[in-house]
Amino acid sequence: MRIVVGSGKGGTGKTFLSVNLFSFFEEQGMKVSFADCDVEEPNADLFLKGIEKNAESVYQNLPVIDTEACTFCGKCHEYCAFNAIMFIGDLKYINVSSDLCHDCGACLYSCKFDAISETKKELGKVKVLQSDNGNIIVEGLTNIGVYSGVRVIKSAVKQLENQGVEILDAPPGTSCPFVTTTSYADYVILVTEPTWFGLNDLKLAVDVVKGMKKPFGVVINRAGDGEDPVSEYLREEGIDLLAKIPFDRRIATWYSEGKIPVLESSDLHRTFYSIQQKLGL
Known part of the structure; x- marks a missing residue:
């Protein structure tokens, strides 16, 4: 239970x-x-109290946009349901908010130009005691x-x-x-x-x-x-x-x-x- x-x-x-x-x-x-x-x-x-048996970090993936490869089509911005990608096409400006990103992977799926990769962000830790x-x-x-x-x-x-x-x-x-x-x-x-x-x-x-x-x-x-x-x-x-x-x-x-x-x-x-x-x- x-x-x-x-x-x-x-x-x-x-x-x-x-x-x-x-x-x-x-x-x-x-x-x-x-x-x-x-x-x-x-x-x-x-x-x-207890004896620590294990401890591990918790991560999430964050998109990294290569502005050299990016065509500024805005597809990743459109696909992001959490408004984590800030995009101004006329100014050729694009940026990712790590606070808003939910690690859903939609931006990677949307990009047809291999301009998006991922890095890891540590969110916290979990420890186990006995x-x-x-x-x-x-x-x-x-x-x-x-x-x-x-x-x-x-x-x-x-x-x-x-x-x-x-x-x-x-x-x-x-x-x-x-x-x-x-x-x-x-x-x-x-x-x-x-x-x-x-x-x-x-x-x-x-x-x-x-x-x-x-x-x-x-x-x-x-x-x-x-x-x-x-x-x-x-x-x-x-x-x-x-x-x-x-x-x-x-x-x-x-x-x-x-x-x-x-x-x-x-x-x-x-x-x-x-x-x-x-x-x-």
């Missing part, structure tokens, strides 16, 4: 839930692997200045062993990186907080997950005794509430010390056991 943990915004406790779920399953003796797909700012390695229990932990990290982590996310997910339970810590928000990660899910856990701001972003994430026809449930983090518009929304929409994690100073303290709270608290342990049961694992 592949579980994607996401959120409509950053700071709700998405990585907190992912890391604790992985550690809880490990403690149960389950075969479990973890992929940090929050590739712009991965931080699961602050909590999950935990003390023999389970796989994967981290993807995009290079500074890379505008999209989608290709790095795909490379990270490929490193998983497709055995047992796989937990994917998705990027925050609802843009392409989140959609890419969610596309791999058998089940999605959305983490939110019991505030109106949290509810607004949760609704955005719910719309995306429903549109992708993925089964999902919600965990409310930092739950307290105050106003809770999220619970009311879940009841009205018939959305599964998997758990409420309390607003507890002890949890924050353990987490700030790099500890795994589910391994420190019997109450939290019971909460994660309840999540496990609701997931049917």
Whole structure:
């Protein structure tokens, strides 16, 4: 089973839930692997330790236009669906934007004058670690200045062993990186907080997950005794509430010390056991 943990915004406790779920399953003796797909700012390695087994760079191909061979016909510009080729025929000007290029190869196909070749651009790195229990932990990290982590996310997910339970810590928000990660899910856990701001972003994430026809449930983090518009929304929409994690100073303290709270608290342990049961694992 592949579980994607996401959120409509950053700071709700998405990585907190992912890391604790992985550690809880490990403690149960389950075969479990973890992929940090929050590739712009991965931080699961602050909590999950292991021996590095492999590391590799992720590349994309970029077209290089030979202006000596180019006839400035503009065909490559016409074929590019992403507006990555800037072309002014009258001025005989043509240039490629590496930020907009999607490595689709259409420009190479369109050119009949062998004026286009390719070079490689490094987008980021993926490393694979093995935990003390023999389970796989994967981290993807995009290079500074890379505008999209989608290709790095795909490379990270490929490193998983497709055995047992796989937990994917998705990027925050609802843009392409989140959609890419969610596309791999058998089940999605959305983490939110019991505030109106949290509810607004949760609704955005719910719309995306429903549109992708993925089964999902919600965990409310930092739950307290105050106003809770999220619970009311879940009841009205018939959305599964998997758990409420309390607003507890002890949890924050353990987490700030790099500890795994589910391994420190019997109450939290019971909460994660309840999540496990609701997931049917």
